[in-house]
Amino acid sequence: MSAPLDDATTTHTTETTAMTLIEARNLRKTYRLSKTNRVEALRGVDVRIEAGEMVAIMGPSGSGKSTLMHLLGLLHLPDAEDGPAPEIRFGGRDLGRASDGERTRARAREMGFVFQAFNLVPVLSAQENVALAGEYAGVPGRRARRAAEEALALVGLSGRAHHLPSELSGGEQQRVAIARALVNDPAVVFADEPTGNLDSARTAEVLGLLRDLNRTRGQTFVIVTHDPDVGAACDRIIRMRDGLVVGEEVRLANAA
Amino acid sequence: MRLLRNLSRRKLRTGLTVAGITIGIWALVVFSAMAAKIDALVQGGSRYYADKVLVTDGTVAGFGMPMQLAAGDQIAAIEGAEVVVPSVSLYAEELQGGVSLGNASQVLGTPAGADQGRETFVVGLTAGRELTAADEGTDVAVIGSDVARQRGLGVGDTIRVRGRDFTVVGVMEPTLTAPDTTISVPFTTAQRLLHDGLPPIVRDQVAAAGLVSQFIVYPAPGSDPEALAREIEATVDHTNAMTGAEFDETVGASLAVFNTIVVGIGLISLVVGGLSVVNTMAMAIAERTREIGIRRAIGARRLRIVREVVTEAGLIGLIGGLTGLVLGTVVVLLANEAGRPTGTILFELTPSTAAFAVAFATVLGMAAGLVPAWTAARLDPVEALRHE
Numbered sequence: 001m002s003a004p005l006d007d008a009t010t011t012h013t014t015e016t017t018a019m020t021l022i023e024a025r026n027l028r029k030t031y032r033l034s035k036t037n038r039v040e041a042l043r044g045v046d047v048r049i050e051a052g053e054m055v056a057i058m059g060p061s062g063s064g065k066s067t068l069m070h071l072l073g074l075l076h077l078p079d080a081e082d083g084p085a086p087e088i089r090f091g092g093r094d095l096g097r098a099s100d101g102e103r104t105r106a107r108a109r110e111m112g113f114v115f116q117a118f119n120l121v122p123v124l125s126a127q128e129n130v131a132l133a134g135e136y137a138g139v140p141g142r143r144a145r146r147a148a149e150e151a152l153a154l155v156g157l158s159g160r161a162h163h164l165p166s167e168l169s170g171g172e173q174q175r176v177a178i179a180r181a182l183v184n185d186p187a188v189v190f191a192d193e194p195t196g197n198l199d200s201a202r203t204a205e206v207l208g209l210l211r212d213l214n215r216t217r218g219q220t221f222v223i224v225t226h227d228p229d230v231g232a233a234c235d236r237i238i239r240m241r242d243g244l245v246v247g248e249e250v251r252l253a254n255a256a
Numbered sequence: 257m258r259l260l261r262n263l264s265r266r267k268l269r270t271g272l273t274v275a276g277i278t279i280g281i282w283a284l285v286v287f288s289a290m291a292a293k294i295d296a297l298v299q300g301g302s303r304y305y306a307d308k309v310l311v312t313d314g315t316v317a318g319f320g321m322p323m324q325l326a327a328g329d330q331i332a333a334i335e336g337a338e339v340v341v342p343s344v345s346l347y348a349e350e351l352q353g354g355v356s357l358g359n360a361s362q363v364l365g366t367p368a369g370a371d372q373g374r375e376t377f378v379v380g381l382t383a384g385r386e387l388t389a390a391d392e393g394t395d396v397a398v399i400g401s402d403v404a405r406q407r408g409l410g411v412g413d414t415i416r417v418r419g420r421d422f423t424v425v426g427v428m429e430p431t432l433t434a435p436d437t438t439i440s441v442p443f444t445t446a447q448r449l450l451h452d453g454l455p456p457i458v459r460d461q462v463a464a465a466g467l468v469s470q471f472i473v474y475p476a477p478g479s480d481p482e483a484l485a486r487e488i489e490a491t492v493d494h495t496n497a498m499t500g501a502e503f504d505e506t507v508g509a510s511l512a513v514f515n516t517i518v519v520g521i522g523l524i525s526l527v528v529g530g531l532s533v534v535n536t537m538a539m540a541i542a543e544r545t546r547e548i549g550i551r552r553a554i555g556a557r558r559l560r561i562v563r564e565v566v567t568e569a570g571l572i573g574l575i576g577g578l579t580g581l582v583l584g585t586v587v588v589l590l591a592n593e594a595g596r597p598t599g600t601i602l603f604e605l606t607p608s609t610a611a612f613a614v615a616f617a618t619v620l621g622m623a624a625g626l627v628p629a630w631t632a633a634r635l636d637p638v639e640a641l642r643h644e
Contacts (some may be wrong), residue, residue, distance in 0.1 A: 075553060075638050101557060108555020119550045119641065123265040136555040164265070180554065 021220055022072055023188055024050040024096075028079045029067050041067040043243035044083065049188065052218040054211065056231040059240035066192060068240065069224045073190045074103040075112060091187065108137040112181025116193035118173040120165040120180075126152060127161040128182045137184045144183075151179035155209060171202035178209065189218040195227055201205040207233050259571055270572060271541050276532040277576025278583065280525060281617045285584025285609065286521030291602035293432070298511045300433025304377045305500035305610055309337075309485045311471040314496035322450060323495075325466045330492045336479035337488070341370040341472040344446035346453060348417050348439055361403055363417055364550045365446020367392075374474040379435045382425030384411040391425075391442045397425035402436040402601065415439065418449055432604055471524075473497075526616075533576075533617075534624040537569050541628040549640025550631045558633040565629035568624050573621020577614040584613070 030041040042064045049055055049072070057065045069089065070076040078086035078096055088096035096105060107113070112133075120129045127148045134144030153159050155175040165173050174194060181189045191210070195203040211233055213219045223230060231237045232251070239247040263270045311331060313321040325342055332340045348361035368389045387398055397415055404427045409415055413424045417439060417545070428435055441449070444465070451464035473488065475481045485497035541548075548561055556564075588603040595601055 045447070070638055076636070104552070104555055104557050107553070108557075111555075113553050115553075115641065117641075119546075119553075121547055123262045123551060132551070133554045136557075136560070 019050050019052075021050055021051040021053075021091065022047070024048070024072060024087065026078070026084045026086045027068065027071050028083055028086065028090075029064075029071060029076065030079055040243050042071070042078070044242070045240075045245050047072065047238065047245065049220065051187070052214070053218055053236060054214040054221045054234045055223065056234040056237045057111050057222065057224045057240060058226070058228075058231050058237055059246075061226075061243075063240040064243040065224045065240050067243075069190050069192055069222065072222060073113060074098070074107055074148060078105075086136070108133070109184060110187045112184070112186040112189035114174070114177045114181050114189060114191040114194045116196040118170070118177050118197070120163070120173055120176055122165055125164055126157060126168065126176045126179075127160045129165070129176055132179045134183050147183050148179070151183040152176070153178045154182060154213070169202075170198055171205055174198065174202075174206055175209065178206070178213075182213070182219070188222060191221060191223045193225055194223060195225070195230055203227070203229065258269055259568060263568065263571065264553060269543065273533070273536040273540055273572050276536045277573055277621065278580040280528065280530060280532060281577045281580025281613050282587070283525030284522055284616070285581055285605065285613050286554075286603070287518055287525060288609040288613065289584070289588045289603040289605040291518045291522060293602060294511055294515045294518065294607055294608050295317040296432035296604055297434075298515070299433075300431060301507060302500065302504055304434070305498070305503040305590055307376065307475070307500060308374075308393040309473040309475065309481050309488065310498045310503075311473055311488055311492075312469070312496050312498070313494060314489070315494045322454070322462075322469060323471070324462075324468045325468050327492055328468065328471055331471055331473060334335075334484070334487050334491055336476050336484045337473050339372050339374050339475040341366055341474075341486070342443070342468040343470050343472055344442065344443065344450050344467065344501045344635065345469045346446070346450050360580040361400075361439060362434070363439050363441055363446055363449060363471070365441050365443040365449075367443040370443075371472070379431055380429045381426045382429045384424070385438060386426060387442055390569045392444050394442065395420055395422045395445060396555050398428060399424055400428050400436040400438045401430040403439060417441070418453065419566045420449070423584065436601075459477040503545040530620050533573065533620050536644065537572075537621065537624040538628045540633055541565060545632055545635065545640050549635065549637045549643065552633070552635075552637035553641060558630075561633035562626070565632070566625045569625025569629070570618050570622040572616045573624075574614065576621070577617025580617065581610055581613050585610075 006155065019238045024045070024047045027038075027042050027045040027047070031041055033039060045064070047068065056061060057068060059065045067076070067095060071078050074088070074090075074095055078088070080086060080097065086096045087094050090110070098106070120126075121132065123145070124132065127145065130148035130151050131141075131144040134139065134147050139147060142201060149161065152158055155178050157175050157179065159171060160168060165176070168176065168200060174197075178189075178194075181191075194210070195206055198206060207230055210221055210223070214221055221234075223234065225231060237249040237251070238245055239249070277588075313323050315321060328342050329342050331337050344363075344365040346363050348363050368387050368391070379399070382401070384398065387396065397417070399409060399415060403415075404410065404424075407415065409424055409427075411424055411427065415424055416422075416423050422439070422441060428438070430436055447464045447467050450467050450469065451459060451462070454462075463545050473484065475484050481499045482501065485499050485502075488497040489495055551561060552558075585605060588605045592603050
């Protein structure tokens, strides 16, 4: 009687730690635009991202949602002064004060990024753009190219692999960017306004793709967005205002 | 390969950068070739005059007053003068009072074997044979490489010198210096040519067989050429004796000044070319700030960015260097070809100049790319992504 119970508790605790992908605490960030002009972009934020979740970070301009994504994505470091020590636990490791090299390595191997402006390298073909992320993660050239082909197939762009970004539509370019984010099978993909430059038909297309990748592959997504439709498609919405988290909504209808 | 394709997709920027490097390297190649030619002339002279004393007529400053063959016996009697070789030299064409900047062809005659093996400045042959004592009295010639090239002559052909036809029996190998423009003929034949060229009043008073332009004196081993030269000037009337050290001081020094000017121009073009490379490279990289931001964001390490940019910059430098070398070579060849009829060969493009120019362009490109690459790699990726 007691043995199964013990097992259950053990299983339960391991599961919660394994399920939590990112746990961040005490995130503060102040940007000094000039000597006198300081912007408090984040004023103490705690955030937890579960593995397999599709989370939206929403809020008005200047609410700190992009800054939060930059910190979680290890593109910037949180402020360590003037308050309790910040922490960004990623798969158990605290990377909140890691060196540039360590953070770059984590970005290359364990994270994917999708930006509003697509941000593909203009002189590289779709396939080369995707393979580039593989190479930066240390995958040898031929394997990176094969992985790129698979990732492009996943976003339905196999036929456009050898086109330059300038030869692709906005929606197609964003799908290439998503393929690039997925090519290393990352633990999490951060997307900053991924539909911000797309019309409503393309928005629905890209959103459907993200939703599908989340459902079928369990891909974790953290999406910064203005768009209520994007928020509505996510499992959970973190709402921000003036550099603080002001609310959370869990959308049971979407949660798997 | 992929790098080349990337460059070709950035045609305008790559083209402009390559053009900038090309101009700099072109100037470098042309001026270096000029400096190399001058240097070769000086070096050749320096080597020729080393370990010997050249005795010429000292009555008139300048060139060309003949001496008497008998003076050779006076010189030979001086202690320390081991071997005395009489020599006749004159321009292949009678000059109309003008002075040629380059090396106008010279006719040279010395008795074959008279140096008794003491001459160290030996020019080999690419075809035919040397002149021998048996050639005395006949109209045969061994010609320099430039003379052969310029007039399209080989062994068996006929060359016309001062109205006389000579049969070419040998062609000398290139030396980059005086022998290239020289026509060697038997000693007595040269004496006759010299005699024929004298003003009538002088000609009637001397016999051709007694004429000499200069004496080449080889000092006894261990003796001081400088002291020998002074002794010759003191003992033999109207002589001017020059040693290798004096040549280096006078001729060498004046040519060295000219050489410094040419090299200076080359260096200035190098600096100007170099700065234009640095400028275009910095611009090219600044234009790609955003792209570098993307690469950093998706996980490119700083060193990798620097490596990629520097490799690309080096490749641009290499392409520019090769183009500049080709254009410079064309200019050098055309200029030399144009100057050949008058004997004005101003350029000598050596393999080491060519190799240096290309290597310099490559290294310059890489160096020019290094600082902006490092700056760009250190940029905050988020900041770089906002860059338009």
